[in-house]
Amino acid sequence: MEIDTILDEIFKLPEESKTALKLNISQIKYPKGHILLNAGKVESNIYFIKKGIVRAYVNQNDNEITFWFGKEGQTVISMKSYTQDEKGYEDIELLEDCELYELKKENLQKLFETDIHIANWGRKFAEIELVKTEERLISRQFKNATDRYLELLTYHPELIRRIQLGHIASYLGITQVSLSRIRAEIK
Amino acid sequence: MEIDTILDEIFKLPEESKTALKLNISQIKYPKGHILLNAGKVESNIYFIKKGIVRAYVNQNDNEITFWFGKEGQTVISMKSYTQDEKGYEDIELLEDCELYELKKENLQKLFETDIHIANWGRKFAEIELVKTEERLISRQFKNATDRYLELLTYHPELIRRIQLGHIASYLGITQVSLSRIRAEIK
DNA sequence: TTCATTTTTTATCATTTGTTAAATTTTATT
DNA sequence: AATAAAATTTAACAAATGATAAAAAATGAA
Secondary structure, rough: OOOOHHHHHHHOOHHHHHHHHOOEEEEEEOOOOOOHHHEOOOOOOOEEEEEEEEEEEEEEEOOOEEEEOOOOOOOOHHHHHHHHHOOOOEEEOOOOOOOEEEEHHHHHHHHHHHHHHHHHHHHHHHHHHHHHHHHHHHHHHHHOHHHHHHHHHHHHHOHHOOOHHHHHHHHHHHHEEEEEEEEHHOO | OOHHHHHHHOOOOOHHHEEEEEEEEEEEEEEOOOEEEOOOOOOOEEEEEEOEEEEEEEEOOEEHHHHHHHHOOOOEOOOHHHHHHOOOOEEEEEOOOOOEEEHHHHHHHHHHHHHHHHHHHHHHHHHHHHHHHHHHHHHHHHHHHHHHHHHHHHHHHHHHHHOOOOHHEEEEEOOOOHHHHHHHHHE
């Protein structure tokens, strides 16, 4: 997925602003298993996924709880670090070999202060992520595990193909054993 | 709570920009029980709570599921309507008589296009709400009902005093009967 | 206050999900 | 292909939560 597509999908920038933004973006590759962002560190980079799939998880007394998956076209960011310059609570692990676009936050902050289009691009970015997060929260509150699994199967079947079930179960908020049981029941 | 305090807490604006923003804000009162925003409508107003408490809920086959409470200083908004000009999924009901500051979205949009400080104010607003929403999502995913209740009791005791337990239980994702049981156990 | 209504608690039983352990299947490596 | 390691499923029992109904407590109106 090309960087122009990713940036344009968030908010259509004038050419000049887009060029200024892209000047701060570089490409980088990491292998499966690499930890892209670390819990407990102030993480100041933003990544757009060109190719691959990642997960965000929190370490909670000895077991990892996955709360987000990112795939091609999505943005990898430690929201707490990004907005508050504080330690984030999540690790971000690559579940496949990944190609990423990297944007340094400090450069982006400078653009926010000088370019109104980029400021509005950043605003739209946060708004879009906000609605997606709210939808995940509501799905979790309103649906039982079976329905959430079926929802994932319907709208993001490739996640179930590409990600091992332990991570999917964690994301759904149930144990892997429960997910196996659910999968057996809906057949 | 004064409007200046609320606006400043989001992002400190230069006086000129703040004045421009405040020119579009008016005060209004509604009684307990009033529905401030309607599910299924495109809602184009934003409210800041001067006094009172509100809840956001979704109607899910005959029963209402509460997923957010707002109190003094917080912003009432239908995120989906606000960011996508589409119908929202939530009703917002006043749980007490409320005093509100009202901001019309169309006026705000114009300011976003012309005033970089206000664009960045809007960006910060979305970012702050995003982190809060993500924290709610994580709390819900990581903690059982008892721990979520204790968290609420610790960090927002006034919500438990001011809001009836049926709404609190719904917010916690359990039935009122379960919440009563939990309250009995932790005594 | 008194009465009716609403809210909260308690009790019982059903259902869902968790825990642990073992069996099976899949994947990766030699 | 053979082996080892990892992932997934199955099974049995435990714990948490849901559903329903009834009792108790709190609230609001006459």
